[in-house]
Amino acid sequence: MTTDSEKRGAKGEILLEMKDVEIDGFSDERWHDIVKGVDLTLRRGEVMGLIGESGAGKSTLGKAAMGYAQPGCRIKSGSIMFDGIDLMALSEADKRKLWGSRIAYVAQSAAASFNPAHRLIEQTVEATVDHGINNESDAKADAVELYGSLQLPDPESIGTRYPHQVSGGQLQRIMTAMAMSPRPDLIIFDEPTTALDVTTQVEVLVAMRDIVEKFNTAAIYITHDLAVVAQMADFIKVLRYGDEVEEAETRQMLTEPKEDYTKSLWSVRALQKEESPSDDIALSIKNVDAAYGNTVKVLHDVSINIPRGRTVSVVGESGSGKSTTARVITGLLPPMSGSIEFNGEPLPAALKDRSKDQLRRIQMIYQMADTAMNPKQTVAEIIGRPLEFYQNLRGKQRDDRIAQLLEMIELDHSFMDRLPGELSGGQKQRICIARALAADPEVIICDEVTSALDQIVQEGILKLLLRLQKELNITYLFITHDIAVVTAISDEIVVMFQGQVVEQGLKSKILAPPFPDYTQLLLSSVPEMDPDWLDKLVDERS
């Protein structure tokens, strides 16, 4: 590792040096190690990418760089030197003086991090004024300038708005302005774009990168998305299970990763499904208009055909009507006009008018497996209920079928009496898949099923879904905003924008030029593993 750091050369003096840092977390009445002795060196003006799957300890390490351990955690040993100050020896009060003045933190969910009762500009300058770095009027003038350089619309007045009055992407940029306001030496970005959709993500990435460059601020960028980190970071550190896997310069890491684990991190992008056309339509929706509360119209004349045994992916940014389409198909939101046909027969619009058998044939898998399972029910109860309900299986028959289903999703029967809280993210999603399979469905609607998962787990889930499709001839309607997932799983693609279908057709046709404007924007916004991708994109668009 030292050779790598030396090669990086002196972009500046060493700002942050962490040596052999070990961090413990307390749970289940015991201390577990979360970070097991990691070294980290950061120089002024450098951006380091920290990547790894969830539970790798990357956020914990990022927070430790500020000398902070979240409640329930403790920094057990190691040294953390920030610009000659030993953070380990500093009192809480002294650390607080550093935070928000010399070290700033940008959290994942900007919406949850702003106080909804105060205007944005007050919150932007709060730390700066409190720490006495600048007086209020100067700080506000500076904030307006920062808004401008972050490409926010109407920088003069956007600060007078409240958090709910701006979009998620704008909020994330205002949070960056807040972090930048005291001109810190170090900013820690903790998954700042994970909650944003691709088209917004690009704007935020450009803004963050430029401003960090402009003020020569050092930054630690935490994410699980390699393509994003490739745009931002000068060098990348890969973590796993609290240990360092490898560290290298961004280009080197992307072209010749040393460790198998690092390679596997982007193997999902290599997954590809052979498309195969089919005319046997299992489910089709025709000219559907839908609205919430009969006032806000969200779907305009949407028609989609879903062939049997194939995967149709619906792509689009948030608010494009993807999930609403799913709600119309499931009957949760009866459409204002238009019809749904299932196996050539009309399907009643409202959930309560559908027969048990119709309900059984269309199943749904949700984005957040955490909230899709009742936390008080065991795996056997969760999977067993559809068996009891639809097929009237009881006792041993039921248990045998549960074990069989668990086998299909590559888990064993020892999982039967676990509660959802005792499963990992990927396992939870698998149980949700098993619950859908238990109904013996023809169509499964997958609503962003992989977007909350890490790359490597994502790959496992996608492979499983593909295998099940082959074995059981299941039809998928796959809702996603991730183009990598789309290429991996779909036969046909539907592009949606503002409640309308922009394009629809076989994958090879949609993903090949010429593109309609929106498809072009969507496709070009998907980060690529090329460190120059963002620069090229900005050039192209300007």
Place this chain on the structure above:
Amino acid sequence: MTEEPQTYSAAGEVGQVRMRRSYGERVWIALKKAPISAWFGMIVIAFYAFVAIFGPFLAPYGEAEVFAKADEPWTVFGGDPAHFFGTDQIGRDVLTRLIYGARNTIGIALVTTLLSFLIGGSLGLVAAINRSWLDQILSRGVDVLMSIPSLIFALMLLSIFGSSIPSLVMIIAILDSTRVFRLTRSVAANVVVMDYVEAARLRGEGIGWIMRKEILPNIMPPLVAEFGLRFSFVFLTIASLSFLGLGIQPPTADWGSMVRDGSRFIQFVAYDWTLALPSLLPAGAVALLTVAVNFVVDWFLHKTSGLRDDH
């Protein structure tokens, strides 16, 4: 180092997976960490429960047995050694009345609270799931009931329907169920929007299943805590109604009416302070139980409010 990138197994997938513990183990861990106030509360409650259940075996005399000497002082103040806490104004043994009073007052309060949770809880769940005209009717009805001062309303209803134990239980249960309704409705409303409830609906489950199996287990902690508090309130309401003469009727022993019976001596306390004891004894019994229940509820609320217990 082979060509193949890392083999992946779903079953072996790690992460911060919580350890599997049986229900008993979890309860034991929670008890071990309970503060001393909670332990005090639990011991007091256990003692009351014991007295209430085994009252007839513990009490030295019959519930309404009358002895020759009325207003006998405590044994320690020179009274008859046969009556440890003395006798009341018509010569009944105070200790016996106190023990039977525990049985009656606590028993009736418990039944009333259970009933109010049954009514308020199920209506609250229905309102939270339905969220349409039914919710409106129920919620506005509850608003109307709550706008009338409950003690005065209870007094009025009791004089209409007569102060029998069944009508006492029903009236207090219904009046109290308004609070339970509001709580249940608001906590259930947060659970109703979860994906797993939607999944159950998509499966075609009926409202009964969704209420019992999907929502109820997830709103139990606030309801249990509320149960403890409501029990205290019901208990106090019954005692105060009895004190006012409209609660539990003689000769059934109960703490509220014991306080009332003893209260006629209060004006003489300036001359002989031991005269306050006949009312202070049952009043103290009420106070101690209320405090004990609240200690336990406080601890339970603190524990279930997620104040960093398992992170």
